[in-house]
Amino acid sequence: MTNELKKTNFYESVNAEWLEKTKIPSDKPSMSAFTELHIGIEKTLMDLTKKWEENPEGLNDNLKKYIKLYRMSKDFKKRNELGTKPFEIILEKINKLNSLKDLSNDFNDLILESIKMPFKLDVMQDFMNSNNQVLYFSAAALFLPDTSYYKDEAKKAQLIGLFTASTKQLLTLYGFSNEETDQLIKESLEFDALLVPVTKSSVEKADYVKMYNPVKKAEAEKLTSNFNLIKNIENLVKQSLDQLIVTNPDFIHAFNNIISEDHFKLIKSWMIVSNAIKFSSDLTDEIRIVGGAFDRALSGVKEAQNKDKFAFYQAYNRFNQVVGLHYGETYFGPEAKEDVKNMVHEMIAVYKERITNNTWLKEVTKEKAIKKLTRLSVHVGYPDEIPSYYDSFNVLGYEQGSDLIKEKLAMTRIINIYEFNKYNKEPNRNIWGMPASMVNAYYNPMNNQIVFPAAILQEPYYSLKQSASENYGGIGAVMAHEITHAFDNNGAKFDEYGSLSNWWTEEDLAAFNKKAEDMIKLFDGLETGFGKCNGELTVSENIADSGGIRCALEASSKNENHNLDKFFKNWARVWRIKSSEEYSKLLLHVDVHGPAILRANVQLSNLPEFQEYYKISDKDRMYLAKDKMISIW
Numbered sequence: 001m002t003n004e005l006k007k008t009n010f011y012e013s014v015n016a017e018w019l020e021k022t023k024i025p026s027d028k029p030s031m032s033a034f035t036e037l038h039i040g041i042e043k044t045l046m047d048l049t050k051k052w053e054e055n056p057e058g059l060n061d062n063l064k065k066y067i068k069l070y071r072m073s074k075d076f077k078k079r080n081e082l083g084t085k086p087f088e089i090i091l092e093k094i095n096k097l098n099s100l101k102d103l104s105n106d107f108n109d110l111i112l113e114s115i116k117m118p119f120k121l122d123v124m125q126d127f128m129n130s131n132n133q134v135l136y137f138s139a140a141a142l143f144l145p146d147t148s149y150y151k152d153e154a155k156k157a158q159l160i161g162l163f164t165a166s167t168k169q170l171l172t173l174y175g176f177s178n179e180e181t182d183q184l185i186k187e188s189l190e191f192d193a194l195l196v197p198v199t200k201s202s203v204e205k206a207d208y209v210k211m212y213n214p215v216k217k218a219e220a221e222k223l224t225s226n227f228n229l230i231k232n233i234e235n236l237v238k239q240s241l242d243q244l245i246v247t248n249p250d251f252i253h254a255f256n257n258i259i260s261e262d263h264f265k266l267i268k269s270w271m272i273v274s275n276a277i278k279f280s281s282d283l284t285d286e287i288r289i290v291g292g293a294f295d296r297a298l299s300g301v302k303e304a305q306n307k308d309k310f311a312f313y314q315a316y317n318r319f320n321q322v323v324g325l326h327y328g329e330t331y332f333g334p335e336a337k338e339d340v341k342n343m344v345h346e347m348i349a350v351y352k353e354r355i356t357n358n359t360w361l362k363e364v365t366k367e368k369a370i371k372k373l374t375r376l377s378v379h380v381g382y383p384d385e386i387p388s389y390y391d392s393f394n395v396l397g398y399e400q401g402s403d404l405i406k407e408k409l410a411m412t413r414i415i416n417i418y419e420f421n422k423y424n425k426e427p428n429r430n431i432w433g434m435p436a437s438m439v440n441a442y443y444n445p446m447n448n449q450i451v452f453p454a455a456i457l458q459e460p461y462y463s464l465k466q467s468a469s470e471n472y473g474g475i476g477a478v479m480a481h482e483i484t485h486a487f488d489n490n491g492a493k494f495d496e497y498g499s500l501s502n503w504w505t506e507e508d509l510a511a512f513n514k515k516a517e518d519m520i521k522l523f524d525g526l527e528t529g530f531g532k533c534n535g536e537l538t539v540s541e542n543i544a545d546s547g548g549i550r551c552a553l554e555a556s557s558k559n560e561n562h563n564l565d566k567f568f569k570n571w572a573r574v575w576r577i578k579s580s581e582e583y584s585k586l587l588l589h590v591d592v593h594g595p596a597i598l599r600a601n602v603q604l605s606n607l608p609e610f611q612e613y614y615k616i617s618d619k620d621r622m623y624l625a626k627d628k629m630i631s632i633w
Contacts, residue, residue: 007620011600014572022578027309029299029583032596033574037439037458044331045323045437046312061391063326066319068395069407074311078398080284084174086405087279090115094271100227100261107232112416113409116140116274118191118259118267119251121233123422125446126245127212130498133422135233136211138247139199140274143192145298146589147201159298160189166293167273173287174276187269194258194266198250202590203537209493209500211247220244226256237423281314282404300580314404318411321386324435324453328382332436332454337381340457340475344378344450347479350555354633360515361508368503372486372496377429377449381457382436385428389418441478443485446498450482460573469563472556473570477548480555484547484633488540489516518630519543523602528595530584538594545594545603547633553609564613572600606630 005013012019024031025039049070052059056067072078093115097103103110103117110117118140126134142150143163150156164185171181205211215223220243221230234241246252259267280291289304296304305313316323355361355369392414396402429447434440439455452475459466462475485491492512495501504512519542524535535542549571556562577596579587587595594602604610605624616623 006614007616007622009597009601010568010604010614010622011572011575011597014569014600015576018576019578024578024580026302027305029301030577030579032577032579033460034439034456035577037455037461040458041327041437041439041455042309042312045316045327046309048326049312049315062319062322062393065390065393065395066315066322068397069318070311070315072395072397072402072404072407073314074307075398076285076307076311079404082283082403084283084287086403087174087276087283089405089409090275090279091272094268094275097268097271098264100259100264103264103267104227104232108236111236112413112420114412114416116271116278118195118270121236121420123419125427125498127209127446127494127500128214130446130494131426133425133427134243134245135237135241135423136245136247137229137252139195139251142195142199143189145586147196147199148589150196162297163294164189166290166297167277169293170276170280170287170290171273173284173290184269184273187266188273191263191266191270194263195251198248198254198258200248202592203534206537206540206592208490212500213246213249214243215246215249215252216243217241220246220252223252224255224259226261227259229255237420239424279405279408281310282408298582298586300582318408319390320435320437321383321432322390324437325382325386328436328454332381332457336454336457340452340462341378341380343471343476344380344452344479347476347483347551347555348373348376348378350558351480351483351551351633354551354554358633360511362505365503365505365508368495369487372448372503373483375448375496376483376486377447379432379449379451381452381454383430383432385430387415387418387431389414392418441482443482443491444498445486445491445494448486448494448496448498450479450485452479452482460570466570467563467566468559468561469556469566470570472552472559473567474574476552476555477545477571478574479548480551481544481548483551484544485540487547487633488543489513490540512632515630515632516543519546519632522606522628522630523594523598526598526602528584528588528597530581530595531588533595533598534588538592541593542599542603543632545599546606546630549603549607550631550633553607564609568604568610568613571604575600 005016022031028035049067052063052067053070056064059067093106093110097106111121120138120140122136123133124136126132144150144156144159149159167185168181171184176184217230224230230241230244233244251258277291281288285307288310292304304310352370352373355366355373358366361369393411395407427447429449432451432453433442433444434451434453436453437455438453441450441452441456443450456478457475460470460474461478462471466474492504493500493502495503502509516539520535520539522535523533523538523542526533553567556567575596593599601622605622606629608626608629610616611623614622618625
C-alpha cells in the first residue's frame with residue numbers, strides 16, 4: 001500500500017488485492033465482507049441441514065418440521081412430476097373472480113394466504129403510541145424497482161422489454177397460449193402503469209415518518225367505497241376500526257378510480273401474472289429458474305442458485321428464526337453474548353459522554369437525548385424468544401397429498417392470523433425482525449432498540465484475534481452506527497419510548513436540520529463509477545456512519561493499545577464490495593445506504609484525525625477542508 005494511494009483513494013489502497021482477486025459468485029449480484037460471512041454461515045447451515053436430514057433424532061419439534069419441508073423442497077423429481085398442478089389452486093381462486101364484489105367477498109382468504117392483490121395490509125406499532133399496534137395500508141409494489149425507472153423512457157423501455165420477455169416465457173411454461181400470454185402481460189402492465197403515479201419513490205420512502213398518514217374511518221370508507229375496504233378489514237381483525245394508517249396517501253385518494261369495475265379485467269390479469277411469478281419457486285426446476293430471470297437481470301446475477309442451495313433456502317426462509325436460534329445458541333453462546341453486550345454498553349457510555357460535551361445543543365435537549373440513550377434496549381447474539389406461530393405449523397408432505405404451494409398457503413395463513421391478532425395490542429419487544437443467522441444489525445425506532453445478530457459478530461467486524469483498534473473500527477463502528485440511528489433524521493423524531501414526539505427545542509431542531517442538509521450536500525452528486533450518489537436517499541445512513549465512526553474512534557482512543565492505522569484500515573475493510581454493474585446501478589436508485597467506496601472514503605475524509613494521521617494535504621483527493629467537515633454526533 002503506497003502512501004500516495006492512501007491519500008488518493010484510501011478504500012482502494014486497503015482493499016486493492018481483495019478487489020483484484022475476488023470473484024463474484026455466479027448466483028449472487030456482489031461479493032462483500034457481509035457476503036463472505038453469509039457464505040460461511042450458508043455452508044454451516046446447509047451441512048447441518050443435511051446432517052439433520054440423515055438423523056433428525058434429538059431435534060426439537062420445529063426443527064423436525066423444517067427438515068420435513070426441506071425434504072419436500074429438494075425432491076425435484078416429485079416437483080417435476082407434479083408440474084404446474086400445484087398452482088391450479090391459486091389460479092382457481094383468481095379465475096372465479098369476475099367483479100370487484102367477488103374480490104371483496106374473497107378478501108379475507110386472499111389476504112390471509114398472501115395471494116398478491118393490488119394493495120396490502122400490515123400490523124405494526126403505532127408511530128404515535130409505540131405501545132399499541134395498528135393497521136398500515138399501502139399499494140402493491142410496482143414491477144420495476146423504483147418510480148425513477150418509469151421516468152427515464154429509454155430505461156423503462158429496456159426493463160419493460162426484459163420483464164415482458166421473461167414473463168412470456170414463464171406464462172408459456174404454465175400452459176397459457178401465446179394469445180392469452182400477450183393479453184395477460186399487456187393488461188397487467190396497464191394496471192402497473194395506474195399504480196406508478198400514486199407510488200412513492202425510494203427517496204420519499206427514506207423519510208419514513210412521512211409514511212405515517214392516519215385516515216379516519218368515515219373518510220377511508222368514502223375514499224374506498226368501490227370496495228367496502230373498511231368493513232373487510234374489520235372482519236379480518238374482528239374489531240371495529242377507528243382509522244387506517246396510509247403509507248401513500250395518493251393511492252387512497254385515487255383508490256375509487258384505480259380499483260374500479262372498469263379496471264377489473266386489468267386487476268385480474270395483474271393478479272394472475274404477479275402470482276405466477278410469486279409461486280414459480282414452488283414448482284418445477286425449469287419454472288423456478290425462469291420465474292427469477294427478471295430479478296437476476298436487474299441485479300446482473302449470472303445464474304440461478306443450484307438445486308441444493310435453492311432447496312435449503314426454500315425451507316430455511318420459512319423456518320429462519322427456528323434455525324437462527326439454534327445457530328446463535330450453538331455457534332455464539334452465552335459467554336460471547338455477554339462480552340459483546342458489554343462492548344455495546346461501552347459504546348453507549350462513550351455516546352453519552354459525546355452528547356454531554358456536545359457544543360451545538362442546549363442542555364434541555366441534551367438531557368432528553370441522554371434519557372433516550374439510557375432507555376436504549378440492547379439485544380445481542382440470539383433472541384430470548386421467537387414467534388409462537390412455528391408451533392402451529394404442520395408439514396404434511398407429498399405422501400399425504402400435499403405440495404409446496406399447499407404448505408406455503410397453510411403456513412402463510414397461520415402467520416397472517418398471528419399478525420392480524422396483534423391489532424390493537426401491546427407489542428412483544430422480545431421478537432426480533434431478523435434471525436440470529438443473518439449477517440446484519442438494526443435499530444428499531446418504535447422499540448428504541450438495537451439488535452446485533454450472532455452472524456455479524458465475526459472477523460473482520462469482530463474477533464478476539466483482531467486488535468482492539470480493529471474491532472472498534474469494525475463492530476464498534478457498526479454498534480455506534482446503530483446507536484446513531486436513534487438520532488438520525490428519522491430516529492430523532494421518536495422519543496425514548498419509541499413514539500413520535502418532538503423533544504427538541506426549536507433552535508436545536510433547526511441546527512440539526514441544517515447539519516442533516518449539510519450531510520446531504522457532502523454526498524450528493526459524488527461519482528461512484530456507476531453513477532452519482534443521491535445524498536437525500538442516503539442521508540440517514542450517512543448520519544449513522546458519521547456518528548458511528550466518530551464514537552468508535554473515541555472509544556478506541558481510550559484503549560492503551562489504540563492504533564489509528566489499524567482502526568482506519570479496518571473501517572475501509574468492512575465496507576469492501578465488488579458488484580455487477582447492474583446491481584451497482586440498481587443500488588444507487590433504491591438503497592438508503594451510501595455506496596461502499598463513499599462510506600469508506602468520505603467518512604474518513606470527514607475526520608480531522610484521519611487527515612492529520614496520514615498528513616493529507618489540499619493536493620490530495622482524500623482531503624476535505626476543516627470548514628467543510630460535518631460533525632453531528
